[in-house]
Amino acid sequence: MTSLIAIDWGTTSFRAYRLSEQGTIIDKRQSANGILAVEGGxxxxxxxxxxxxxMDSEPDAPVVMSGMIGSRQGWQEIGYVTGQPGLAEIAxxxxxxxxxxxxxxxIAPGYSCLNADGQPDVMRGEETQILGAVSGKSGAYTFCLPGTHSKWVTVVDGKINGFTTFMTGEVFYVMCQHSILRKLMTDQGRIETDAVRWFDDGVDKAKAGISLLSGFFGVRARALFAEIPEAYTKDYLSGLLIGTEIRDAYKDNTTEVTMIGSGPLIELYGRAIKSFGGQAQLANENLAAAGIYQLAKEIR
Amino acid sequence: MTSLIAIDWGTTSFRAYRLSEQGTIIDKRQSANGILAVEGGxxxxxxxxxxxxxMDSEPDAPVVMSGMIGSRQGWQEIGYVTGQPGLAEIAxxxxxxxxxxxxxxxIAPGYSCLNADGQPDVMRGEETQILGAVSGKSGAYTFCLPGTHSKWVTVVDGKINGFTTFMTGEVFYVMCQHSILRKLMTDQGRIETDAVRWFDDGVDKAKAGISLLSGFFGVRARALFAEIPEAYTKDYLSGLLIGTEIRDAYKDNTTEVTMIGSGPLIELYGRAIKSFGGQAQLANENLAAAGIYQLAKEIR
Incomplete structure (x- = not known):
């Protein structure tokens, strides 16, 4: 019997879960109907x-959503919780x-804090995934959520201590698509298994402290002098950007990082974190469902 | 009588000068016929x-060009000089x-070096402007050439010691035009005289050591919380980027910087350099003509 309908409704995706009373996922669905795909409200x-x-078959099951659905561009704007919230404060x-x-x-709220750089920062949806990840756990954790806008989050004894967002994925995208570097970025002759060498090279540059602004120009100059084959300039740029993010975000690299996400990007982050002398493990999947399950228990 | 026809032929502009035997500019012309405007070679x-x-009226005057005209995309590729070249080596x-x-x-050559970040770096045209700026001068100089690809160049006793290129202007452009930040960047209600306050705020963030990747996201987050009015997010981003360039390029801020260029951008750089505790002065205009004049003397 379904006791909860949990929905992770983001900008470009819609993920729904039917959960049992014990929080087990009975069924799930996913579509590209993120909030951008919804017309006219x-x-x-x-x-x-x-x-x-x-919903028809389980008229009494709560429907609980998290993610950008609670943003100004979503269904209804739900404010941000602040401070160092745990489950009760977010609920x-x-x-x-x-x-x-x-x-x-x-709809779950967002979370806002003053980040490590002293500027306001915001998340929506990630706080719910974090609740799912730390449910029932005490101790200190560092989470990394790679992506268009990567987030590094610290949690102590179930309370979110703070976080910082890095626009890494988006900068990679705009530099590849719209800067002068796009002319170099052919995939012609690229061999997937060789790519990681050039990714590592970019990470190493970041680790050595290169300025990102000069590093960008270096992609071009190094290709001009055939130090990097053009087919791998994208991999090098990826390493340079992810390496810079890790350098700036992961100052205490003795803490183990728990990565939330999946796919090739997570593998690259794990590789780069290791290169910085740190340790990374991968969190379970379906953390949004697990976090919503915790939130739903608070409202019953 | 014209003794030299000097041409600064760049990517997007064509600038020509008639010079006297003494190097005085007799006449000059400028058009948008940079190398990109030339079809079919x-x-x-x-x-x-x-x-x-x-050329017809002065059949014996040398015609000497510098800039991207000597690049692979130009008229004929002229190689790069390397090392620590002075006038003779560049000539x-x-x-x-x-x-x-x-x-x-x-056609003048380009100049290539291993930059401060240990990567190959290239210039074409700037080396000639530098020759014009340091002609007859001994001592150490730091030059800043702001722009799409800003360059910081050090010269000792007439020899170029090295330089580093920062993709500052281009990153500003792609982030304004193509990132999620573009949605904020309205000019509505922007008052020119107030803009500098937000530029300064961005410079201050850079000076405090903010990560550029988190700083980008902060433009959005700070606007969301009305810490920065949307009309000034572009000014703030400009300060953040130029400040980051100066932080990374101008480590020894006791050296006076000579800026080469003109217009509002130079004013902003001067302001930011001062904010870092440094000193900036503006070089003379028409340095390309002055540098070509020096080069032409070497071939006669």
Whole structure:
């Protein structure tokens, strides 16, 4: 029997889970219907399209959502919790929306802090994944969530201490697509198994303290002098950027890092963290569902 | 009487000077016919279109060019001089092209070094401007040439010691035009005289050691919390980038910096250098013409 319908509704993806009373995933669905795919504010209709059958068959199961669905561009803006929140504080920031049917759906808040660089920083969705990751665990943890806007998060005894966001993935994308470097970036002759060597080379440059702004120009200059084959300039740039992020984010590299994510990017981050003398492990999957399960227990 | 036709032929601009025997500028012309505007390799035709009348009236005056015209994308690729070249070494790297008329035109070489970050670096055209700036001067100089690809150059007793290129202007452009930050960057309500405050704020963040990758995300987060009005996010980003360049390039800020360039960008660099506790002065104009004049004396 489904006791919870958990939804991780992001900018470009919609992920839904049916959970048992014990938090086991009974069923899951995923689509590209992130908030950007919803036109004219028709979020309620999209929800029904995606999981209406689940909702009909389990009329008493709470529907709890996290992610960008609670942002200004989402269904309803839910504020940010601040300070060093644990499960109770994040749960207390949840908002609700009553559907036309009278059923209530819940949306998790975002989390905002003053980051390591002394500037305000924001997350939405990651705080729920973190709750899933640290549920029932005490002690100190460092999390890395690689991506378009990578986040490094510290947690002590179940409370989020703070975090910093790095625009690494997006800078990689715009430099590859729109800078003068794009002309070098052919995949012609690229052999996948050789690519990691050039990724490592970029990480090493970052580790040696290169300025990112001169490092970018160096991609071009090194290709000009055939120090880097053009087919691998993208891999080198990736290493340079991820290495710079790790250099700036992971100052205490004696702490083990728990990476949240999947796919080739996670492998590259793990490799780079190791190159900095650190240790990285991979978190379980479906952490959003696990975090929403914890939040849902607080509202019952 | 014209004794030299000097041409600074760059990627997007063509600047020509008629110089007297003493190096005085008698006349000058400028157009947007940089090498990108020349189709099908018709550089000789373009030269005649631009300064054919000068060439006809002074058949014995050398025609000497510097800049991207000597690059692979230009008229003829002229190699790079290396090491710590002065006037004689740069002049010895010049190449010549014989026109159909039999007249010879000269092209200055580029200059390549291993930069402060240990990577190969290249310039084309700037070395000639530097020659113009240090002609007849001994002592140590630090030059800053702000722009799309800013260069920081050190010269001792007329010899170029080395330099480092920073992709500052281009990163500013791609982040403004193509990143998620573009959505914030309205000019609506922006008051020019207030902008410098936000530029300074970005410089201060860089000075405090902020990571550029987190600083980029901070533009968005600070705007979200109304710490920076959206109309000034571009100014703040400009300060963040220029400040980061200066932090990484200008480690010995007791040396006076001579800036080569003109316009509002030079004013911003001067302001930021001062904020780092350094001193900046502006070089004379028409340094390319002055440098080519020095080179031309070597070939006569």
């Amino acid at each position: 028709q979020f309620a209709d999209m929800l029904v399209t995606q999981v209406g059958d689940w 207390s920031g949840m908002g609700q929306i009553a559907l036309d049917s009278g059923r209530v759906v819940w | 018709q550089f000789a035709d373009m030269l005649v279109t631009q300064v054919g009348d000068w 010895s790297g010049m190449g010549q092209i014989a026109l159909d008329s039999g007249r010879v035109v000269w």
